[in-house]
Amino acid sequence: MALNARTKKKITNPDFTLFDVFYEDGSQISNRKVPVAELEAEDKEGAVKAYLEAQDRKIGEASGTPRGAIKLVIPTTIKMMVPAGR
Secondary structure (H helix, E strand, O other): OOOOOOOOOOOOOOOOEEEEEEEEOEEEEEEEEHHHHHOOOOHHHHHHHHHHHHHHHHHHHHHOOOOOOOEEEEEEOOOOOOOOOO
């Protein structure tokens, strides 16, 4: 590899925050976008979860495959170990 190899820059959008979403069925989706305006609510986690659940409902209606219930929502920037049974 060349010494001056280019690296890909991450583009960040200040209008959105990214979240990892864990579902009751054990599935996970990373980097879900949530508008920063949703984070201004008093119950931030509840507001983010409600926003993502509404988005999941729309996607489920369009695709005919409903999404399961959301179990846990964490900001993508937080790196933590989530136990398999959680």
